[in-house]
Amino acid sequence: MVEFRLPKNSTVGKGRIFTAAPGASNVKNFRIYRWSPDDDSNPVVDTYEIDLDKIGPMVLDALIHIKNDVDSTLTFRRSCREGICGSCAMNIAGENTLACLKPIRDIEGDVAIYPLPHMPVIKDLVPDLDGAYAQLRSIDPWLKSDTAPPPDSERRQSIEERAELDGMWECILCFCCSTSCPSYWWNGDRYLGPATLLAAYRWIADSRDEHAGDRLDALEDPLKLYACRTIMNCTQTCPKGLNPAKAIGRIKELQLERKA
């Protein structure tokens, strides 16, 4: 059965409070999920009082400030800090997004920060995405063409054919969408999830690819594809403003189209 409650060793306790320096005027509380595999204790939520006048505007700026100046044990992924690498995906104020693209001023009250939901946690805000990456690998996210490319040039597309890929090539694989999806929480072992299905449709829709039929065959499954219940969390949460639900809808349309 589906798990409606957290397992005992996952219930979250109260953590430490890191108070702001005296004289700080513009203080906001950051309540951050902490768990370490190095001891046997349950996860806790630590509270960091941060002077917003001392840091940049984004949530990632606060996290970097905490790690550099307050508590170096805080663990999170980040790299580009401008929304193109997808590393700092996490659940901020109840919504999966990229810490580097989320302005602190958009959040009312305390800023609650958790790792991406329903994934195994490696440490603090770092989720284990191995399963999601393997699912992406399973749909063969690369060009498959039996026709040899022209000897002296690249494979060509019309302007219209290239436009078909807009809204899909921009995906940075942060997995905010997949980990926001209840279907992926309940059936993530079999349902591929919106990020992987968006990638699958990106190759089905590519005019240079010659294996759309094989790709549709591989997706025609009650759970791999059809566990999508059009909940639309994926589209609502995507920090890049993409629409994975639409791509999944297109795959379902194509599955129907080739039956008749």
Added chain:
Amino acid sequence: MSNPKKPHVTVMRSQLSRARGLGSGQAGVGHWWAERASAVALVPLSGWFVIQVFRLAGASQPEVAKWGARPFNTTMMLSLVILTFYHTQLGLQVIIDDYVHGKAHLPAGLLMKGIVFLLGLFGAVSVLKLALAGSSRSTIAAR
């Protein structure tokens, strides 16, 4: 020998092997489409039924029996009953797929389909009884 603090690992299968699983079931399109087609068909049928219920409000038993004996009404009622329970079964299957995992999945689906089938059959038999009994009574009355 083995470290008692170290948990025993039971799954060492690769992530890709787990992601690929048993491959594609080559199913799902029919279920998905039937769910949507039956939902669309139920919109006019349900609307018609609601109007009929209001029209028959306060009617006597013979009046309702006469209404139920008309072939058009019988056809509409049978369509409504059959499609409603067909759609119910499709929808409940989705819920079972979502929330019941492992060995309980197959029996849960069978039990649900059995119950929905019997309820639907009960509805269809009731509609037919009204249709056929009504006609025989009117034959007797005509004599």
